[in-house]
Amino acid sequence: MNKTITPLGIFLLFLAQAIIARDLKPGFEKHEYLSMLAHFARHSDSIASTRNFPLASDEKLIYRSKEIGLDNKWFLWVNSDSIITITIRGTVATKTSWAENSYTAMTAATGSIRLGNDFVFDYKLAEHPRASVHTGWLVGMAFLARDILPHLDSLLACGYHNLVISGHSQGGALSYLLTSHLHYLQKSNRLPSSLNIKTYCSAAPKPGNLFYAYDFEHITEGGWAFNVVNSADWVPELPSTTQTPGDFNETNPLPMVNGMVSKQNRVKRIFARKIFKKLTKPSKEQVANNEKILGKRVSEQIARFLPGFVPPPMAGTMNYVRTGQTIVLYADAEYFRQFPEKSDITWLHHTAKAYWYLANRLKD
Numbered sequence: 001m002n003k004t005i006t007p008l009g010i011f012l013l014f015l016a017q018a019i020i021a022r023d024l025k026p027g028f029e030k031h032e033y034l035s036m037l038a039h040f041a042r043h044s045d046s047i048a049s050t051r052n053f054p055l056a057s058d059e060k061l062i063y064r065s066k067e068i069g070l071d072n073k074w075f076l077w078v079n080s081d082s083i084i085t086i087t088i089r090g091t092v093a094t095k096t097s098w099a100e101n102s103y104t105a106m107t108a109a110t111g112s113i114r115l116g117n118d119f120v121f122d123y124k125l126a127e128h129p130r131a132s133v134h135t136g137w138l139v140g141m142a143f144l145a146r147d148i149l150p151h152l153d154s155l156l157a158c159g160y161h162n163l164v165i166s167g168h169s170q171g172g173a174l175s176y177l178l179t180s181h182l183h184y185l186q187k188s189n190r191l192p193s194s195l196n197i198k199t200y201c202s203a204a205p206k207p208g209n210l211f212y213a214y215d216f217e218h219i220t221e222g223g224w225a226f227n228v229v230n231s232a233d234w235v236p237e238l239p240s241t242t243q244t245p246g247d248f249n250e251t252n253p254l255p256m257v258n259g260m261v262s263k264q265n266r267v268k269r270i271f272a273r274k275i276f277k278k279l280t281k282p283s284k285e286q287v288a289n290n291e292k293i294l295g296k297r298v299s300e301q302i303a304r305f306l307p308g309f310v311p312p313p314m315a316g317t318m319n320y321v322r323t324g325q326t327i328v329l330y331a332d333a334e335y336f337r338q339f340p341e342k343s344d345i346t347w348l349h350h351t352a353k354a355y356w357y358l359a360n361r362l363k364d
Contacts, residue, residue, distance in 0.1 A: 022081045024162045024196045026223030028327055030362050033228060035059075036087065036166040036200045037356050039077065043089040043171075053356055059085075063151055069115075069143025070100040070136070070305060072174070076151055084160055086148060088167035088174045096305050101170060101205075103136030103302060104239040105295025106315040109180075109212050115142055117308035124188075125180035125208075126215035132315035133177060133208035134239065135295070137170070139302065139309075141177040148178070156192060165199045168352060169235055172204025172227075176216060176323060183219045199225035199324075203350055205238045206320040210247065213323040220324065227324035230358055232331035232339070232349040242286040242318040287318045329358035 038053040042061075058080035065074050071094050077085040091097050107113075109131035110124045121142040125133060152163070165182075167175040179199045185191045199220065204227060207216075216225070229236045291314045299311035331339075331349065339354055348354065 022083075022162075024083065024164070024198050026198070028223065028226050028325075030359065030364055032164070032198075033200055033202070033226070033327075033359055034356070036085075036164070036202060037168075037352050037359065039075065039085065039087040039166065040090075040168040040171070040202065040352050043073070043075070043087070043168075053352070065144075065147055068147055070140050070302070071097040072100075072140045072144055074144050074148060076148075078155070078160070081162075082160055083162045083164060084152070084155055085164045085166070086152075086178075088144065088165075088171035088178070090167065090169035090171040095301075097170070099298060099301050099305065100136040100140050102294055103134070103139070103298045104318075104320075105135055105291045105298075106132035106209060106317050106320075107135045107138060107312040108315055109133045109208060109215070111312060113138070113142065113312045114308065114310040115139060116306055119146070119308075121146070123181060124184040125177060126212050128211040128215055131208065131211040131215055132317050133212055134173065134206075134320075135312065135314075136298070136302075137173045137177055137207060138312075139306075140170075141174050141181065144174060145178060145181055152191075156195065161192070161194050162196045163198070165197060166202065167204070168202040168355075169204065169350065172201035173207050175199055175201045176204065176207040179220065179225060180212075180216055197224065200228060201226065201324060202228045203230065203233055203235055203355060205235055206241070207323055208321075209315075209317050209319040210321050213321045216323050217325070223325070225324050226327050227322065228327045228329065228355070228359070229322075230329045230331060230349050230355055232335070232341075233354070235350050236322065239320050240290075240318070241320045242283050242290070244283045244287060244317070244319075247317055247319040287316060290318050291316070327362075329355060329362070331358065 034053070035056060038055040041053045042055065056079065059077050060079065061075060061077050063076035067073050071092055073089040075087045077087070079085070091101060109126040112120060112122045114120050123138070123142065125131070165175050165179050179197060182191060182197060186193055186195060295314050303309045335358060338357060339348055342348060
C-alpha cells in the first residue's frame with residue numbers, strides 16, 4: 001500500500017471520526033504502548049518482526065512510505081478516536097541501514113546539513129547551544145521529516161490535532177529526534193500549537209548528549225514522552241559513552257582546581273598536571289578515535305549512498321546518555337525462564353516478542 005492521502009479521503013475519514021474524537025492524555029498507558037508494539041509487528045521487513053500481536057480493529061493504515069534516506073521507512077495510521085499515529089521502522093539488514101547506526105560522531109542539535117544536491121535540511125532539536133545528537137539518526141530523521149510533513153499538514157487541515165510518534169530500536173532513536181523537530185516547528189509557528197504530541201521510544205539506543213537529553217525531557221515534561229526499556233536488552237546501552245572535562249556545565253570545579261594548581265611551586269605544578277593528564281587523556285583520545293572511525297570514515301560511506309551529502313561539523317563529544325522518562329520492563333527470574341540467556345541469539349532480549357511479554361506484565 002504505497003499511496004498518498006487524497007484531500008477527499010481525509011475529509012470523509014474526518015467526518016466519520018470527528019463525533020467520537022478524544023484528546024490524548026499525558027502519562028504512560030499500558031494499552032497505548034501495547035498498541036505501538038502491535039504496529040511495530042507489522043513492519044514486516046524489520047528485524048525480528050511478528051504479526052502475533054492484535055491490532056485494534058479501528059486502526060487504519062493510510063500511508064506506507066517507500067524506503068527513503070538511509071533505508072528508512074515510516075507508516076501513517078489513524079483510528080476512530082481521530083488520533084494520528086506515526087510509526088518508524090527500525091534497522092534492516094542492509095549496509096545503508098547499519099551505516100546510519102554506525103555514524104555515531106555527534107553534531108550540533110541545531111544547524112543546517114546538506115543531504116543531497118537538492119536537499120538542505122535546516123533543523124532545531126534543542127535550545128541549548130551545546131546540545132548534540134547522533135549524526136546518522138539526524139540524517140535519517142531529515143529524510144523522514146521531509147516526507148512526513150506534507151501528510152501531517154493534510155491531516156491537521158482536516159481538524160486532527162492528536163499525534164503519537166513511536167518506533168522500536170533504531171525507530172525509537174529516530175522518534176526522539178522527530179519529536180524534537182516537530183516541537184520546534186511548533187515554536188516557530190510552522191505547526192499549530194494545538195497539536196498534541198505523545199511519544200513512545202521503544203528499545204531505543206541513546207540519541208544524544210546530556211544537554212540534548214535535558215532539552216528533550218523539558219519539552220516533553222508532564223508525561224508526553226517515554227523511553228521503554230527491557231533491562232536485559234543491550235541495544236539501549238549504545239552508543240558507547242565517553243565523558244571528558246569538556247562535557248561539564250561551564251560552572252564547575254575544574255577552573256578552580258586549575259587555579260589552585262597554578263599557585264603551587266614548580267615541582268607540585270608539574271606533578272599535579274601530569275596526574276590530571278593521565279586522568280583525562282584516555283577519554284579525549286577515545287572521542288578523537290570515535291570521530292575518526294565512526295565519524296570521518298563512516299561519513300565517506302554515507303556520501304556513497306547519498307550523492308551530494310556534505311558531512312556536518314563534529315561536536316567533539318561522546319557523552320551519550322539515556323533520554324526521556326524511562327519505563328523499565330524489568331527482566332526477572334520468570335522472564336529468563338521464558339527467554340533464557342543464550343549468547344548465540346544476539347537479538348533475544350531486543351525483540352518485540354520479549355517487550356510484549358514484559359509489557360503485558362505491567363500493572364494497568
